[in-house]
Amino acid sequence: MSIEIANLHKRFGQHTILENLNLKVETGQLVALLGPSGSGKTTILRIIADLEQADAGTVILNGRDTTQDPLDKRRVGFVFQHYALFRHMTIFENVAFGLQVRPRAQRPSKKDISDRVRELLSLVQLDWVADRYPHQLSGGQRQRVALARALAVEPEVLLLDEPFGALDAKVRAELRRWLRKLHDDTGITSLFVTHDQEEALEVADRIAVLHQGRLEQEGTPEEVYEHPANPFVFHFLGDVNLFHGRVHQGQAELAGVSLPAPGHEGAENAPAVAFVRPHDVELSREPEPGALVAEITSIHSFGPLARVQLRDHQAGRDLEAALPLERLRALRLTLGEVVFVTPRQAKVFLDQPTEATGTWGI
Amino acid sequence: MSAASVREPFWVRLLLTLVALAFLAVALVAPLVAVFHQALKDGLALYFAAFQEPEAWAAIRLSLVAATVAVVLNTVFGLAAAWLLARFRFRGKGFLTTLLDIPFVVSPVVAGLIFVLLFGAQGWFGPWLDARDIRIVFALPGIILATTFVSLPFVAREILPTLQAQGTEEEEAARMLGASSWRTFWRITLPNIRWALFSGIVLCSARALGEFGAVSVVSGHIRGETNTLPLHVEILYNEYQFTAAFACASLLTLTALVTLLLKSLLEWRIRAAARRALEIPS
Numbered sequence: 115m116s117i118e119i120a121n122l123h124k125r126f127g128q129h130t131i132l133e134n135l136n137l138k139v140e141t142g143q144l145v146a147l148l149g150p151s152g153s154g155k156t157t158i159l160r161i162i163a164d165l166e167q168a169d170a171g172t173v174i175l176n177g178r179d180t181t182q183d184p185l186d187k188r189r190v191g192f193v194f195q196h197y198a199l200f201r202h203m204t205i206f207e208n209v210a211f212g213l214q215v216r217p218r219a220q221r222p223s224k225k226d227i228s229d230r231v232r233e234l235l236s237l238v239q240l241d242w243v244a245d246r247y248p249h250q251l252s253g254g255q256r257q258r259v260a261l262a263r264a265l266a267v268e269p270e271v272l273l274l275d276e277p278f279g280a281l282d283a284k285v286r287a288e289l290r291r292w293l294r295k296l297h298d299d300t301g302i303t304s305l306f307v308t309h310d311q312e313e314a315l316e317v318a319d320r321i322a323v324l325h326q327g328r329l330e331q332e333g334t335p336e337e338v339y340e341h342p343a344n345p346f347v348f349h350f351l352g353d354v355n356l357f358h359g360r361v362h363q364g365q366a367e368l369a370g371v372s373l374p375a376p377g378h379e380g381a382e383n384a385p386a387v388a389f390v391r392p393h394d395v396e397l398s399r400e401p402e403p404g405a406l407v408a409e410i411t412s413i414h415s416f417g418p419l420a421r422v423q424l425r426d427h428q429a430g431r432d433l434e435a436a437l438p439l440e441r442l443r444a445l446r447l448t449l450g451e452v453v454f455v456t457p458r459q460a461k462v463f464l465d466q467p468t469e470a471t472g473t474w475g476i
Numbered sequence: 477m478s479a480a481s482v483r484e485p486f487w488v489r490l491l492l493t494l495v496a497l498a499f500l501a502v503a504l505v506a507p508l509v510a511v512f513h514q515a516l517k518d519g520l521a522l523y524f525a526a527f528q529e530p531e532a533w534a535a536i537r538l539s540l541v542a543a544t545v546a547v548v549l550n551t552v553f554g555l556a557a558a559w560l561l562a563r564f565r566f567r568g569k570g571f572l573t574t575l576l577d578i579p580f581v582v583s584p585v586v587a588g589l590i591f592v593l594l595f596g597a598q599g600w601f602g603p604w605l606d607a608r609d610i611r612i613v614f615a616l617p618g619i620i621l622a623t624t625f626v627s628l629p630f631v632a633r634e635i636l637p638t639l640q641a642q643g644t645e646e647e648e649a650a651r652m653l654g655a656s657s658w659r660t661f662w663r664i665t666l667p668n669i670r671w672a673l674f675s676g677i678v679l680c681s682a683r684a685l686g687e688f689g690a691v692s693v694v695s696g697h698i699r700g701e702t703n704t705l706p707l708h709v710e711i712l713y714n715e716y717q718f719t720a721a722f723a724c725a726s727l728l729t730l731t732a733l734v735t736l737l738l739k740s741l742l743e744w745r746i747r748a749a750a751r752r753a754l755e756i757p758s
Contacts, residue, residue: 165648192652198645201752202667212653215663249752260649267653 115176115189115270115303116141117162122171124157124327131157133327135171139320144297144304146314149324150350155307158324159273162305163192175271191269191302195276197256199248205259206231206244212267234262237296254285261293265300274306278313290317311351315339323347345387345463354389355433357460361386366462369429372404375462388460392436396456397422397445405454408433410447415439422447424455511729514722526723534700535708535724538619542691542704543684546623550680554631555673559665561632562639579628587625588693591618614696619704622690627683634676638669638746671749675742682735686728 122135132154139145147155160166162173172179175190200208209231213222222230235241238258248256257277264272277293278286294317297304308314314321315335323330323338323346331343342348349356359368364379366372368388375386398405408424411432415421420442424433433455447453483489516523526532561573579587593599595612605612612618646668650660666673688706695702703711705724712721 163652165652190652192649194645194649196645198649200646200650200664211650211655211663215650215653215655215659263649263653 116174117271117303117305118174118177119158119162120172120174122158122161122173123169124154124161124166125169131327132161132168135327135329137322137329137332139303139305141176141303142301143319144294144306144317146318146321147305147307147324148309148311148314148321148350150309152326153324154327155309155324156275159192159275159305159307162271163190163273165192189268189270191264191267191272193257193260193264193272193274193277195279197248197253197260197280199256199260199263201248204245204247205235205240205251208248208259209234209263209266212263230266234266235259237265238262252285253281254289257281257289258292261296265302270303272302272304274304276307276309278310279308286313293317315351323350325350342461345389348389348461348463353392353434353436355392355395355457357388357390357457359386359388360384361462361464366460368460370404370406371457373457373460373462375460378462378464381464385465386462387465388457388462390457390460392421392434393419394458394460395433395435396458397435397437397447398454398456399445401454402456405456406433407452408455410449410451410453413442413447413449415442424453426455508729511722511725514718515726518719522719523723526720527727529720531700531703532708532720532724535703535705536727538616538701538703539685539705541616542619542623543681545620546627546684547677547680549624550628551631551673551677553628554633554635554676554680557632558636558639561636563644576629576632579626584622584626584687584689585693588622588690591621591625591690591694595621613694614698614702616702618694619691619702622694623684623687626687626690627680630680630683631673631676634679635669635672638672638750639665641750642668671742671745675739675746678735678738678742682732685731 117137117139119135119137122132124130124132135154135158137158147158149155157166161168162175199205200211203211210227213227213230216222221227231244232241235244238261240255240258240262243251243255243259248259251259261277274293278289281289290313293306306318318335320333321335321338322332325346331338331347333341338347339351342351348354357368357371359366359371360383361367361375361378361381362383363381364375366375366378366386366388373388375381375388378384378386406426407428408426410422411425412423413420418439419436420439422435422437422442424435425431426433435455484492527536557572557576561569592613594601595605595618596602597606597613599613612621642665646664647660650664651657655663686706687704688710691704692707692710695704695707697703697707697711699711705728709721709724709728712718712724
């Protein structure tokens with residue numbers, strides 16, 4: 115079932131939560147709504163679920179306008195950040211609830227309900243906790259039960275509100291891979307909210323980036339990561355080095371660095387900002403044309419990528435470089451050493467006075 | 477235990493403890509003992525004889541009827557009011573919350589007088605009721621009204637914090653799974669607040685059974701008809717029937733003690749449930 119949101123508006127008092135929001139989720143896709151807190155992503159989810167009402171706009175499920183439909187007709191499964199398991203019921207009763215409350219004519223027999231619950235619990239690999247209560251389970255287990263409970267009513271759309279937000283890093287990483295696999299197995303159209311770009315990039319088929327109630331960009335993880343539509347998206351999807359400067363006929367001049375700025379060939383000495391990902395920053399002992407000179411202020415060498423913080427004293431700015439551990443070892447960099455820094459590539463945006471650069475600037 | 481340096485000297489602790497104990501003994505324990513001593517000092521036969529009186533029986537029955545109706549009404553009202561206050565934002569919410577406490581602060585005598593003023597023969601609705609031969613003051617309806625008024629806040633006050641702490645997520649989850657709002661209330665909301673609700677009902681019952689002032693004003697003291705148990709105690713006492721008076725008083729005291737016991741048991745359950753809910757997932 116596809117989800118289509120058209121011209122959604124939502125205000126709360128003086129505060130605009132959603133502004134003219136349009137989004138389409140194709141059948142069978144797993145889409146991430148990514149944005150900082152307060153960007154309106156949870157509100158979108160709650161409006162689709164009919165837990166909240168939009169001031170204007172429509173929600174179209176499977177080509178049908180459901181804005182006026184009652185809650186139980188929408189066939190939407192919802193997974194809450196804090197699980198929202200029924201605390202006074204066993205795990206079995208929790209998962210069975212959605213089937214038990216069906217009108218008598220549609221309610222499966224006791225045995226069918228029991229079979230279905232067992233089946234779902236083994237799908238989430240928790241068939242051994244059926245008789246326990248939610249408070250006896252760990253956070254990760256609770257969220258898997260919540261997922262099984264949502265799937266019990268065979269929803270056509272699954273909505274997940276920061277499903278792993280309350281879990282620790284390791285469980286989080288495990289669960290999101292597991293969610294991806296579950297989605298591949300069931301093929302149910304899913305929309306999940308997250309503020310964690312890594313989570314969105316790793317799990318989702320497509321990502322919708324939200325900022326202050328507006329959709330900034332929508333696309334595959336590669337598209338939004340490699341070709342961010344604007345400075346906000348670039349900045350939000352990973353660490354960046356920020357350079358201020360000017361663009362002139364396709365070439366960016368950024369306080370000592372000159373880089374090609376594709377797409378800005380027509381620019382005439384226009385003020386611009388350039389973003390350089392840390393892994394696009396090259397470090398070297400040999401002086402190179404157009405290189406910056408900076409002092410190493412710290413080195414973090416855990417994981418496959420080492421992170422080096424540098425201080426460009428001349429321009430008075432901090433830089434960050436990420437390089438493979440072997441390269442760091444080969445260079446034998448030390449703290450306090452002065453090296454040459456070359457940005458390999460940059461994403462250049464013309465300064466738009468409407469953009470409130472202060473809100474996302476480094 | 478706190479560190480030795482921040483602990484008060486031994487004599488200060490001893491003094492404070494003794495003051496507290498002495499106060500409790502004089503204000504609470506002594507009266508309790510006195511009630512049972514007076515009631516039982518002429519032997520068990522006379523003690524039980526006090527309850528065989530038809531007037532005593534009538535008073536017990538009336539007290540039970542009035543308290544039962546009041547508790548049922550206040551339970552329904554309390555659930556509705558607490559639900560409204562916990563789940564919705566609206567103008568005048570703070571005012572409504574304050575209004576709920578009026579029976580706590582208004583003297584019961586004043587409460588009784590209000591009903592006389594409204595429904596008495598000279599009252600606002602008096603002539604209208606009189607023309608239709610409906611009796612409220614000096615009859616059962618008045619006693620029920622007065623009892624309901626004084627015991628009104630207990631159920632709402634007890635469940636409101638639990639309902640607020642509970643949040644709405646479980647209810648939303650139930651709705652998303654296709655449960656009607658009626659069903660969600662019975663299967664999700666009510667089980668979650670059940671201990672607080674019981675606790676409110678227990679307190680409400682105790683207050684309703686023991687009410688004297690407001691009922692005294694509206695009852696009219698018709699023996700065997702509009703005398704509740706507390707009013708009956710007063711009459712017996714004024715007639716120097718001390719054993720009977722204290723026998724009936726001991727009955728009221730016993731209900732109070734049972735209330736106390738139930739209340740502490742329920743509080744223990746509420747705390748245990750809250751602890752479980754707060755348990756941090758690993």
